[in-house]
Amino acid sequence: MTGMEKxxxxxxxxxxxxxxxxxxxxxxxxxxxxxxxLDRVLLMPTFVxxxxxxxxxxxxxxxxxxxxxxxxxxxxLEVSDLEARRGGASFTADTLEALHAQxxxxxxxxxxxxxxxxxxxxxxxxxxxxxxxxxxxxxxxxIGYAQLCAYAEKLEALGARCAVEDIPLVRVxxxxxREAAVRGEDLTRWLxxxxxxxxxxxxxxxxxxxxxxxxxxxxxxxxxKKRLTPERFAHSLAVADEAxxxxxxxxxxxxxxxxxxxxxxxxxxxxxxxxxxxLQEFGILLDSVEQHAPKLWHAVLGAAFLEHILGIRDPxxxxxxxxxxxxxxxxxxxxxxxxxxxxxAAGRSYADIAQMRRLADSDLDDAVxxxxxxxxxxxxxxxxxxxxxxxxxxxxxxxxxx
Numbered sequence: 378m379t380g381m382e383k384x385x386x387x388x389x390x391x392x393x394x395x396x397x398x399x400x401x402x403x404x405x406x407x408x409x410x411x412x413x414x415l416d417r418v419l420l421m422p423t424f425v426x427x428x429x430x431x432x433x434x435x436x437x438x439x440x441x442x443x444x445x446x447x448x449x450x451x452x453x454l455e456v457s458d459l460e461a462r463r464g465g466a467s468f469t470a471d472t473l474e475a476l477h478a479q480x481x482x483x484x485x486x487x488x489x490x491x492x493x494x495x496x497x498x499x500x501x502x503x504x505x506x507x508x509x510x511x512x513x514x515x516x517x518x519x520i521g522y523a524q525l526c527a528y529a530e531k532l533e534a535l536g537a538r539c540a541v542e543d544i545p546l547v548r549v550x551x552x553x554x555r556e557a558a559v560r561g562e563d564l565t566r567w568l569x570x571x572x573x574x575x576x577x578x579x580x581x582x583x584x585x586x587x588x589x590x591x592x593x594x595x596x597x598x599x600x601x602k603k604r605l606t607p608e609r610f611a612h613s614l615a616v617a618d619e620a621x622x623x624x625x626x627x628x629x630x631x632x633x634x635x636x637x638x639x640x641x642x643x644x645x646x647x648x649x650x651x652x653x654x655x656l657q658e659f660g661i662l663l664d665s666v667e668q669h670a671p672k673l674w675h676a677v678l679g680a681a682f683l684e685h686i687l688g689i690r691d692p693x694x695x696x697x698x699x700x701x702x703x704x705x706x707x708x709x710x711x712x713x714x715x716x717x718x719x720x721x722a723a724g725r726s727y728a729d730i731a732q733m734r735r736l737a738d739s740d741l742d743d744a745v746x747x748x749x750x751x752x753x754x755x756x757x758x759x760x761x762x763x764x765x766x767x768x769x770x771x772x773x774x775x776x777x778x779x
Contacts, residue, residue, distance in 0.1 A: 387414060389486035390476060390510065392421040392460070392469065394658070395440050397576060398447045399554060399567050401547035403454075408544040409488055409513055410453045418488070419457045420444045421472070423658065424464050435581050437461045446571040468654060470502035473509040485510040486540065491520040492660040495528050498535060499668060500657055501650050507537035515544035558582040597639055600687075605646050612724055613642050620718035627741050629710045630693075637697035637715045638722075644675040644682055652678050659685060666764050673764065676702040704749055704770035713745045720748050746774045 391406050398420070406418045422440040435443070441458055448454035460472060473485060487510040489497070494514035500506060512532060516522045522543045529539035549567045557564060559582055564573040576582065601610055620638030624631040644652060649671045656663065656674065659681045667673050680699035683689040697715040700708065704716055721734045721744075729751050736744035749771045756763045 386416045386480065386483045387486070388476075388480060388483045389413070389415050389418045389488050389513070390421060390469075390473065391418055391488040392423055392472065393490075394434075394551070395420065395422045395444055396435050396551055397440070397443045397554060397568060397572055397581070399547075399549050399551060399572075400569065401549045403447055403451070403569060404547050405488065405515060405544060406454055407451060408515070409486070409540075409542060412542050412544075413486060413513070413540060415453065415486065418454050419476075420448060420454060421457045421460055424460045439575075439579060439581060443572045443575055446575055447569045449571065450569075468501050470500070470505045470509075473506060477509055486513050487511070488513045490660060491515065491517045491525055492662060493657055494525060495520065496657055496662055497532060497537075499653060499663065501654060504536070507532070507535065511538045511540050513540045513542070515542050515546075517546055518548070555582040594635070594639065597636070597687075601639070601643060604643060609642055609646050612722065613639055615722035615724050616641060616715075616718045619722040620715050623714045623718055623737060623741075624711070626738065627710055627714065629714055633691060633694050633697075633711055634714050634718075636689075637694045637701075637711065638718050640683055640687075640694075641679065641698050641701045641715060641719060642675060643698075644678045647675070647678075649674070656681075664765075666762050670762060670764070673702055676700065700766065703764040703766040704745070705766040706769040706773035708745070708770060708773075710741065713741055717741070717744055717748060742774055742778070746771065749774070 389406075389409060391402075391409075393402065395402065402420075406420065409415060410418050422437060422444055424437055438461075441456060441461060444456045448456055459475060463471075463475075469487065473487070476483075476485065487506065489512070491514050494512065497503060497506070497512060506512075512529075514525050514529075516525055522541065525541045529541050532539055554564060554567050557567070558576055564576055567573075568576065598614075601613055605613065617635045617639035620634040621631050623629075624634035644655075647655075652671070652674045656678055659678070661677060661681060663674070663677070667677065676699055680695045683698055684695055689695065693709060693711045696709065697712045700712055701715050701719050705712075708716070717733075717737050721730065721737050729747075733744060733747055733751070736747050749767060752767060753763055753771065
């Protein structure tokens with residue numbers, strides 16, 4: 378080992394929304410610092426543009442301030458505002474590149490949550506990430522140590538260096554903390570005392586998510602105009618109209634149907650690399666079919682966008698958006714309505730559209746079954762993978778009719 382290598386600082390990047398930073402984050406950072414003999418762990422809140430902020434989300438300035446308060450009693454922790462200053466989408470490869478330029482002699486480690494660790498190979502410029510940092514993770518309730526080690530072996534086969542540590546789990550959720558703040562509960566059991574005091578004094582997270590009402594449609598329309606092409610925007614309006622019409626015919630909630638129909642494609646025109654990054658930030662794991670089918674991502678991400686960015690908590694609306702491309706076994710009437718409305722709305726034109734519209738007006742299940750068969754046949758003819766949820770939806774409906 379050369380003198381330069383001996384002198385190299387061992388530094389880790391630990392990025393996240395940190396909304397707010399809690400005891401689980403702090404313990405993970407300190408444990409990795411101890412076990413890997415790190416000289417410094419950089420806590421780096423991600424930048425979130427104002428138009429993407431969910432209703433309860435703290436500003437980047439507040440999140441930086443809370444991270445500094447959490448770090449003040451731990452010399453090994455330091456807060457970086459690199460991504461906050463840069464703005465825009467936060468890509469880990471770009472961040473590591475900037476850190477290497479700032480600390481050229483440092484040995485870098487990347488600390489991630491267990492869920493994100495299991496998607497690292499799909500991240501934008503994964504090769505660059507693997508080249509610049511040792512990839513680190515610790516288990517959680519649903520992703521155990523053995524599972525992480527197995528995934529680490531796959532990453533190492535791709536040229537990565539990994540460090541999986543069996544760190545004791547602190548069971549705490551940022552979502553639970555925000556909800557507790559709304560209820561006015563004592564937050565010191567989850568947060569460092571200085572952070573809990575900051576949340577209280579600045580009255581963070583006091584504006585809870587609002588129910589989905591007709592009066593919010595104007596707000597949703599404005600969001601769609603900014604995110605979609607004119608053609609996609611027109612399609613979204615048409616699906617909202619058709620979903621509302623079908624809801625009236627089949628006795629479903631018209632407001633929920635219209636809202637889900639309006640927002641079903643909210644992420645459709647987002648570039649695939651940005652979709653993938655957002656999926657990673659939300660901790661969403663794509664299955665083997667979805668990983669090779671970017672056209673399915675917008676539905677998965679759309680439901681997360683509605684919940685975490687728009688503050689929509691209604692499970693029926695979220696599920697209708699989530700499964701509007703694939704369907705699934707046990708679809709609710711609202712899910713079936715949105716699934717059909719996407720295929721039968723004004724402006725759609727394909728070989729079986731007339732028959733599908735006739736069925737949609739006569740029997741909801743028959744129409745969905747017809748649509749599933751059409752989808753399976755179309756994908757098969759193109760030699761494209763069919764998602765297991767689509768087969769499950771087909772089997773469920775066929776068996777229910779016996």
